[in-house]
Amino acid sequence: NAGVTQxxxxxxLKTGQSMTLQCAQDMxxxxxxxxxxxxxxxxxxIHYSVxxxxxxxxxxxxxxxxxxxxxxDFPLRLLSAAPSQTSxxxxxxSRQGNAYEQYFGPGxxxxxx
Amino acid sequence: GENVEQHPSTxxxxxxxxxxxxxxxxxxxxxYFPWYKQELGKGPQLIIDIRSNVGEKKDQRIAVTLNKTxxxxxxxxxxxxxxxxxxxxxxxxxxxxxxIFGKGTRLxxxx
Numbered sequence: 001n002a003g004v005t006q007x008x009x010x011x012x013l014k015t016g017q018s019m020t021l022q023c024a025q026d027m028x029x030x031x032x033x034x035x036x037x038x039x040x041x042x043x044x045x046i047h048y049s050v051x052x053x054x055x056x057x058x059x060x061x062x063x064x065x066x067x068x069x070x071x072x073d074f075p076l077r078l079l080s081a082a083p084s085q086t087s088x089x090x091x092x093x094s095r096q097g098n099a100y101e102q103y104f105g106p107g108x109x110x111x112x113x
Numbered sequence: 114g115e116n117v118e119q120h121p122s123t124x125x126x127x128x129x130x131x132x133x134x135x136x137x138x139x140x141x142x143x144x145y146f147p148w149y150k151q152e153l154g155k156g157p158q159l160i161i162d163i164r165s166n167v168g169e170k171k172d173q174r175i176a177v178t179l180n181k182t183x184x185x186x187x188x189x190x191x192x193x194x195x196x197x198x199x200x201x202x203x204x205x206x207x208x209x210x211x212x213i214f215g216k217g218t219r220l221x222x223x224x
C-alpha cells in the first residue's frame with residue numbers, strides 16, 4: 001500500500017492565483033482531512049470528510065474549498081492565494097470512528113508571494 | 114471549546130537522558146490519547162496511544178501515562194538517542210471522527 005500520497009511536494013504561487021493540492025489514499029478509509037502547519041501553531045484543521053459526498057469545515061476553512069467524489073481522493077482548492085496561506089499542508093486519513101489513529105501524507109510546502 | 118495544552122514547546126536533553134512531555138485536555142469525554150512523532154520533512158506518525166481505562170502503557174523506551182481525574186497525560190522517552198530528535202504531538206479524541214492536537218514539542222537530543 002502507498003498509504004496517503006500528496007502532490008505536489010513544493011509549490012510557489014503568486015497572490016491571486018488558484019491551485020489544487022491533491023491527496024489520495026489506498027486504505028479504503030472513510031475519514032479524510034486537511035491540516036495546515038505553521039511555526040508555533042501546531043496542526044490546524046481546514047476541512048474534513050467522513051465519506052464520499054460529505055464534507056465539513058474545520059478550524060480554519062476560509063479561502064479553501066474541498067470536495068469528496070470518491071473514497072480515495074480529497075483535493076484541497078485554494079481559490080485566490082494569499083501570503084497568509086504560505087504553510088505546509090498535510091492530508092490525513094483514518095477509519096471511521098478512529099480519528100485517534102490518523103495516517104498522514106508527506107506534506108505540500110506552499111509559498112505564496 | 115475543547116483544547117489540548119502541551120508543554121514544553123522546546124526540550125533539549127543529553128543523549129542517554131530521559132525526556133518528558135506533558136499535556137492537559139479539557140474535554141472530559143475524551144478517551145483516546147495518541148502521540149505522534151514528526152521527523153524533519155515528513156508527516157506526523159502515530160507512535161503510541163493510551164486509552165482511558167489504562168493508567169500506563171510502555172513500548173520499549175517509550176511510556177505514556179494518563180491521569181483522567183486531573184486530565185493530564187505524559188510521554189516519557191528513556192535512554193534518548195539521536196533518532197529521537199523530532200517534533201512530538203499529543204492529542205485527545207472521543208473515539209469518533211474528531212481529534213484535537215496539542216501545539217507540539219520540538220525535542221533536541223544533544224550529543
